[in-house]
Amino acid sequence: MKLHRIPAAAAVALVLSVTATACMGDDGQESGSKSHSGETIRIGIKYDQPGLGMKEPSGEFSGFDVDVATYVANELGYDPELIEFVETKSADRENALSRGDVNFIVATYSITEERKEKVDFAGPYLLAHQDLLVKAGSDIDEGSDLDGGKLCSVAGSTSAQNVKKNIAPNTRLKEYSSYSECLAGLQNGAVDAVTTDDSILAGFAAQKQYEDQFELVGLRMSNENYGIGVKKGDTATLELVNKALQKMVRDGSWGKAVKANFGLIYRYEPAPRIGVVKE
Template sequence: MKLRKVTAASATVLALALSATACGSDSGKESGSGDGGDKITIGIKYDQPGLGLKTPDGFTGFDVDVATYVAKELGYAEDDIEFKETKSADRETALARGDVDFIAATYSITDERKQKVDFAGPYLLAHQDLLIRADDNVSKGDDLNGKKLCSVTGSTSAQNVKAKFAPDAQLQQVGTYSECLNGLQSGAVDALTTDDSILAGYASQEQYKGKFKLAGLKLSNENYGIGVKKGDKEMVDKINAALEKMVQDKSWDKAVKDNFGPANYKNEPAPKIGNIVK
């Protein structure tokens, strides 16, 4: 077989063609573009029933439903969504590195966080509250004085109760909220505290239905937003438009009922975009 000699000019053309092909062959997600690239990566929690929970069958929760709706409005099919576990301490870093395109993970909007990331939303107004046994009653924070209050180690929620409402509460800190729930069920503790949305999610689990209820004290305001890489105003605007549509077409109401209904969660109405309740 006779091979044709490649001239210098031909080699140059071939090299340029190969270079152009290589540049155009990146099939990865177009981070921050929101224009229906191949994939979109979304940060969520994996361990919060009712909000963001990884199960053998996939992912469930209100944050998951919100994130999925937003992604579809950005042009991504459900199969093109990649959920990535994003723990609280890692959220700002994950956005800055481009590990995720946005984060929907009980991410309260605060002035401190806004220095590092941008937020769309808020899409839910939650409150710090107490989870108590179904046959108990707590009408105000100081009812916890002398009672056993449970939360996870390092939680600011329990410290907030002791500092502002019940200085004589007996604080017990454990590794997981599930441990608190077991203690609440057995009578070892009298109340569990964190955001009411998180509490409602746990109380809605099949094994806990009818056993617990929210006290409804509204001890703080938590404006959940969708975190976006700092400076990506285009993405923020697109997500805000998607959130507004989710409220208008009642998908937001359905997501609340589907994920929190069994706990009789008295949720706030869907917040207006940009309306941060202090």
């Protein structure tokens, strides 16, 4: 999705003029105005989630989260060349924000009450659901079929624990550092299923190297409200990001990004309302 610089709306300009120091970086420079003098913005994303956050062999970045992050950064006054995407794995998201390693995080970051104690969330900007990815033709048609089998998820994710607690208590859990490793394990038979959000699983299943090898079971075990993580207490940035997300939906850019990144493989939900988290 190609984005062009768009003049800030009057409301955004007013917020920036009143809170000129609210979005300051560690070096004291303002990070919310339209003039950055080459200053970059650091945004946490995933590097290994096709369709969402992916670092291509060329060094370019692709995916829905990347498009959302680019749009939001543009609304905050940063052209694409001023964006620095930083790999932020699930287990390190809260620490990356508290340390100031990134300005905000757009990385399939589900809004939960526990996480809200450490992080403020803009959005949500996408509603996903936990599911299982299995080999095509697998006998696993529902969650209970996995009982006694081997289930993979990544360290720091709650998805595998949800399956074990609520659906298949005898499941043996295997945690890897990335979903790419989980997919390799599923491909070679080291695990029987991979679990996480259906949006993430659909992105992997749609890749050419995995064509026709995997399928989604179609379970909706949870509602995953993706939010943009902002440092706790940074209300000025939070408000600006929410305004940008609302505009992205309103001007049609959100819908275009969803279709461009997920195609027909993923049956996505309509854009959620800002501030409304579906239980």
